Amino acid sequence: MRVAVVQTQWVDDHEDGLRNAHxxxxxxxxxxxxxxxxxxxxLLGPPWYMPGQDGLxxxxxxxxxxxxxxxxxxxxxxxxxxILLGSIVEDLQDGMYRNTSLLIGRQGVIxxxxxKAHAFGNEMVVCRQADSLGxxxxxxxxxxIAVCSDFWIPEVIRLLALAGARTIFVPxxxxxxxxxxxxxxxxxxxxLNDVNIVYASSVGVVRGKRGDRLVxxxxxxxxxxxxxxxxxxxxxxxxxEVLVVDLDEPxxxxxxxxxxxxxxxxxxxxxxxxxxxxxxxxxxLRASLTGGQGPHxxxxxxATSATEGTRP
Amino acid sequence: xxxxxxxxxxxxxxxxTAAAVLDDLDSRVSDDASFVVxxxxxxxxxxxxxxxPQQLRERCLERLTALARTRGxxxxxxxxxxxxxxxxxxxxxxxxxxxxxxCAQMERPIxxxxxxxxxxxxxVVQTPYGRVGVLLxxxxxxxxxxxxxxxxxxxxxxxxxxxxxxxxxxxRAAVWGIATINTVAVAFAGSLSERCGGGSAVAMPEGxxxxxxxxEGIIEAPWDAANIQHLREPDLRFQQTLWFGLWAxxxxxxxxxxxxxx
Numbered sequence: 001m002r003v004a005v006v007q008t009q010w011v012d013d014h015e016d017g018l019r020n021a022h023x024x025x026x027x028x029x030x031x032x033x034x035x036x037x038x039x040x041x042x043l044l045g046p047p048w049y050m051p052g053q054d055g056l057x058x059x060x061x062x063x064x065x066x067x068x069x070x071x072x073x074x075x076x077x078x079x080x081x082x083i084l085l086g087s088i089v090e091d092l093q094d095g096m097y098r099n100t101s102l103l104i105g106r107q108g109v110i111x112x113x114x115x116k117a118h119a120f121g122n123e124m125v126v127c128r129q130a131d132s133l134g135x136x137x138x139x140x141x142x143x144x145i146a147v148c149s150d151f152w153i154p155e156v157i158r159l160l161a162l163a164g165a166r167t168i169f170v171p172x173x174x175x176x177x178x179x180x181x182x183x184x185x186x187x188x189x190x191x192l193n194d195v196n197i198v199y200a201s202s203v204g205v206v207r208g209k210r211g212d213r214l215v216x217x218x219x220x221x222x223x224x225x226x227x228x229x230x231x232x233x234x235x236x237x238x239x240x241e242v243l244v245v246d247l248d249e250p251x252x253x254x255x256x257x258x259x260x261x262x263x264x265x266x267x268x269x270x271x272x273x274x275x276x277x278x279x280x281x282x283x284x285l286r287a288s289l290t291g292g293q294g295p296h297x298x299x300x301x302x303a304t305s306a307t308e309g310t311r312p
Numbered sequence: 313x314x315x316x317x318x319x320x321x322x323x324x325x326x327x328x329t330a331a332a333v334l335d336d337l338d339s340r341v342s343d344d345a346s347f348v349v350x351x352x353x354x355x356x357x358x359x360x361x362x363x364x365p366q367q368l369r370e371r372c373l374e375r376l377t378a379l380a381r382t383r384g385x386x387x388x389x390x391x392x393x394x395x396x397x398x399x400x401x402x403x404x405x406x407x408x409x410x411x412x413x414x415c416a417q418m419e420r421p422i423x424x425x426x427x428x429x430x431x432x433x434x435x436v437v438q439t440p441y442g443r444v445g446v447l448l449x450x451x452x453x454x455x456x457x458x459x460x461x462x463x464x465x466x467x468x469x470x471x472x473x474x475x476x477x478x479x480x481x482x483x484r485a486a487v488w489g490i491a492t493i494n495t496v497a498v499a500f501a502g503s504l505s506e507r508c509g510g511g512s513a514v515a516m517p518e519g520x521x522x523x524x525x526x527x528e529g530i531i532e533a534p535w536d537a538a539n540i541q542h543l544r545e546p547d548l549r550f551q552q553t554l555w556f557g558l559w560a561x562x563x564x565x566x567x568x569x570x571x572x573x574x
Contacts, residue, residue, distance in 0.1 A: 118560045121550060133565055152557045154493045155566045158455045162568065178553065181492045181518055188489020191482040192455055229479045254477035258453045266432035267456045267570045274558040275465040281546055281559060288548065 001140040003198055004028040004037045005243040007223040007235045010204030014045040014059045028242050029079040039086040040200040041148045041171040047089045049122040051215050052208010061089035077108030086171025086200050087147050097127045101145050101171055112136035114145035118153050124282040125289055135165045148172040161193035166249040174201045176220040190226040194255030196247050197226045228253045313346040313441055313535045319512035319524040321504040322357045330355040334375045340530040345385035346441040351501040352449050352474045354390025361426045364392040377412035384410045386439055388470045391448055403428045405448040405472045418448040434460050442467040442537025462494040467540040475502040475511030484511045491515040495543050495554045517554050
């Protein structure tokens with residue numbers, strides 16, 4: 001499978017973002033036979049529920065099906081390639097949203113859909129989450145999709161690998177301060193689970209107010225492809241870029257040897273919450289969205305400017 | 313508070329290996345020690361599967377007990393093969409508390425190829441230096457056992473392990489990766505032999521605090537459970553995000569991990 005990982009850059013005008021995405025597909029497919037083009041999370045631009053992004057409501061979110069997705073389906077059909085729309089904020093038309101990843105097949109048909117299952121930040125309040133995790137059958141074999149923060153729950157990659165996925169796509173967004181540990185965590189997940197991991201991220205900065213505080217969210221690219229033995233391709237952190245890699249299913253390695261030693265009957269405690277969990281984070285976020293103050297940890301951030309993350 | 317991790321090459325026989333390891337520990341482990349960690353097959357090669365002779369076993373345990381008492385430290389003895397009454401060989405690792413008493417014991421089967429098997433118990437021990445999970449052998453390389461210990465509140469994983477995979481660069485990096493994805497500290501002890509590539513390390517979620525690589529010796533790193541406790545506390549300003557993996561779980565989605573046939 002020849003995969004093109006498109007590292008996008010968020011731009012002020014979401015229409016430009018959409019045009020750039022189309023152009024990236026055209027460009028990479030014109031340069032060679034690409035089986036699958038993979039985009040990051042929020043490929044149309046930041047969601048309205050990020051700090052200071054209220055003006056994007058109705059712009060970077062969209063109904064599915066709808067004209068935005070139709071455009072990508074037409075492109076997939078025209079170019080004969082799969083397109084993985086890393087994620088789009090899906091407007092459910094009832095006041096709620098979903099962070100939805102779509103796989104479009106060569107014929108332009110939506111062949112797979114993964115909804116973020118572990119909401120992050122304000123998604124805990126405004127988004128519905130997936131009620132299951134599953135793999136998708138493709139001409140390349142079984143694949144999995146872990147939408148951004150789903151990756152940071154190690155149970156997710158494990159479940160997808162045990163269900164037969166040999167390549168797992170992680171559309172996400174890299175926070176600068178997490179960059180080195182994130183690269184190593186992706187590599188580790190590939191190794192322990194004996195899978196390929198294709199990670200697509202965007203580049204850019206989002207600025208806005210949360211409460212009375214100006215915040216900046218820096219996205220540091222670093223899209224990469226990891227095989228069980230290590231990272232085989234990695235993008236930079238400050239500009240749009242495309243990685244093209246040929247990926248085969250990994251031969252059985254250490255991860256699968258250990259998986260054969262699993263004793264699932266002994267793992268019931270995975271079905272219990274973290275012992276230290278003693279706060280209702282959704283309630284705190286809801287309060288902060290409606291102007292209340294949730295409890296804060298640690299020293300107060302600078303009153304006028306701070307760097308804020310949106311995901312692990 | 314300091315963590316000490318032993319990494320030594322195998323000598324011609326277990327007696328010589330034990331002497332080298334234990335002498336080194338005696339000279340290097342300071343009174344500041346809170347934890348001392350030895351590897352899987354601490355004194356044996358792992359290639360010749362036979363029980364550690366009883367006299368040697370008792371002598372090793374005696375010296376490690378003295379180390380725990382004199383330093384006021386928790387000592388993970390590493391493991392060695394012991395013969396059970398039914399004749400079966402079993403890898404046994406013990407966690408000694410500062411009084412020298414065994415506060416946790418792990419037993420794992422020895423597989424036909426001489427490697428260590430996995431098990432059903434994943435102990436977590438409350439200590440004055442934080443909650444620690446104890447792991448022996450390949451349980452560490454499975455996703456589930458370290459995860460279960462961290463969900464139970466373990467802030468530090470003490471691992472009597474082996475870097476014995478076929479992709480050792482990736483395996484070495486995974487010691488840190490496992491610390492990151494579980495927001496936990498890891499003190500991993502491995503040995504040096506034909507099959508085992510060292511890799512002893514102390515890893516924090518943000519990176520390695522100490523790494524032995526393939527060098528023989530004893531590494532050390534400072535330890536303060538408050539660092540992990542801080543990382544695990546939700547920060548809804550999202551300047552720090554490593555707490556997410558423990559807090560945002562949806563347990564109703566994971567039942568397939570406990571299914572007998574995967």
